[in-house]
Amino acid sequence: MKILVINGPNLNMLGIREPGIYGERSYEALVDFVRGVCESHGVEATFFQSNHEGAIVDAIQEAYGVMDGIVINPAAYTHTSVAILDALKAVAIPAVEVHLSDVSAREEFRHVSYAGMACQATFAGYGFDGYRMAVEYLLEHRG
Ligand code: DQA
Numbered sequence: 001m002k003i004l005v006i007n008g009p010n011l012n013m014l015g016i017r018e019p020g021i022y023g024e025r026s027y028e029a030l031v032d033f034v035r036g037v038c039e040s041h042g043v044e045a046t047f048f049q050s051n052h053e054g055a056i057v058d059a060i061q062e063a064y065g066v067m068d069g070i071v072i073n074p075a076a077y078t079h080t081s082v083a084i085l086d087a088l089k090a091v092a093i094p095a096v097e098v099h100l101s102d103v104s105a106r107e108e109f110r111h112v113s114y115a116g117m118a119c120q121a122t123f124a125g126y127g128f129d130g131y132r133m134a135v136e137y138l139l140e141h142r143g
Contacts, residue, residue, distance in 0.1 A: 001042075001043045001044070001068045001069065001138070001139065001142060002043075002044045002045075002046070002066065002067050002068050002069075003038060003043050003044070003045050003046070003067065003068065003069045003070070003071060003135060003138060004045075004046050004048060004059070004063045004067045004069070004070045004071070004093075005031075005034055005045055005046065005047050005048070005070075005071045005072075005131070006048050006049075006056060006059060006060070006070060006071070006072040006073070006074070007027070007030070007047075007048070007049040007072075007073050007075065008049075008050070008051075008056060008072075008073060008074040008075030008076065008077050008078070009050070009051040009052075009075045009076055009077065010051065010075055010076065011027055011030075011049055011073060011075050012027045012049050012051070013027070014026050014027045014029075014030060014100075015027070015029070021100075021101050022100050022101065023100065023127055023128075025128065027049065029128075030128055030131070031047050033128045033131065033132075034047070034071075034128075034131045034132070034135070035047075037131065037132045037135050037136075038135055041135065041136070041139055043135060043139065045135075046067070053077055053081055053083055053084065054083070056074065056077065056081075056084055056087075057083050057084060057087045060084070060087035060088060060090075060091055060093075061087060061090070061091060063091055063093055064090075064091040064093070067093055068093070068094070068138075068142065069093060069094050069095070069096070069135075069138035069142070070088070070093050070094070070095040070096070071095075071096050071098060071131060071134040071135060071138070072084075072088070072095055072096070072097055072098070072115060072119070073097070073098045073099060073100070073131075074097075074115045077115070078097070078099070078103070078110075078113045078114065078115050078116070079109055079110055079112050079113065079114070080114070081114055081115065082114055084114065084115050085114040085115055085117055085118050088115060088118035088119070089118045094120055094138055094141065094142070094143075095115075095118060095119045095120065096119055096120055096121045096122070096123070096134035096137050096138055097113060097115055097116045097119040097121070097122040097123070097124075097134075098122070098123050098124070098130040098131050098133075098134050099122070099123075099124035099125070099130065100125075100126075100127050100128070100130065101124065101125060102124050102125030103124050103125075104124065104125075105125070120137070120141065121134070121137050123137075
């Protein structure tokens with residue numbers, strides 16, 4: 001199984017940005033963690049991080065016919081991007097949404113998720129472990 005792990009804007013600043021919310025571990029540590037999870041399940045993982053909405057749309061489109069699943073933390077674009085929602089719907093690859101923080105317990109504007117409307121499940125508020133849950137969800141629900 002091939003999984004594309006997409007992280008949106010400012011997640012490259014993990015460890016530096018608001019550590020009280022997002023933790024003290026870096027983006028590289030996140031990639032190492034998720035890669036370890038994937039290796040333990042025999043999953044081939046590809047990682048993509050961008051601060052640019054269109055680049056994320058491009059990455060989703062390029063996954064068509066190549067990837068079997070997408071794990072996506074669209075970060076701030078979660079709450080604004082119809083383009084990312086439409087890209088996920090266009091490729092129709094099974095996708096799972098992840099948020100490090102519990103977005104439902106934060107500001108009102110974080111309660112809406114456009115990307116989530118095209119995802120099979122959401123894991124929010126579990127930190128890095130949410131990515132493990134997402135990978136395992138895709139494995140358990142693969143067609
Ligand atoms: C986030 C939550 C978003 O609201 C925020 O804009 C982020 C990160 C999370 O992982 O908790 O950048 O997606």
